[in-house]
């Protein structure tokens with residue numbers, strides 16, 4: 250099933266095209282979890298771990314609860330802060 254890649258120009262061209270952050274931003278959310286993992290694995294195997302992580306990161310923005318890369322709701326981690334507590338003033342409360 251696999252073929253031996255002997256043309257380094259093909260690899261260079263692939264990593265140049267799919268090494269684009271703009272492409273990862275545009276296309277990452279449209280890929281399924283399996284598709285983006287396959288692409289990221291290939292990029293890592295070709296020595297491009299940073300852009301592989303970018304693909305996963307951009308894809309994860311659109312993942313929903315139950316998806317592999319779901320990041321969670323950032324608002325659920327916000328803790329309300331009472332600014333008067335920072336002043337440690339008993340008379341202010």
Ligand SMILES: [Zn+2]
Nearest residue numbers: 282312317318
């Ligand atoms: Zn995903």
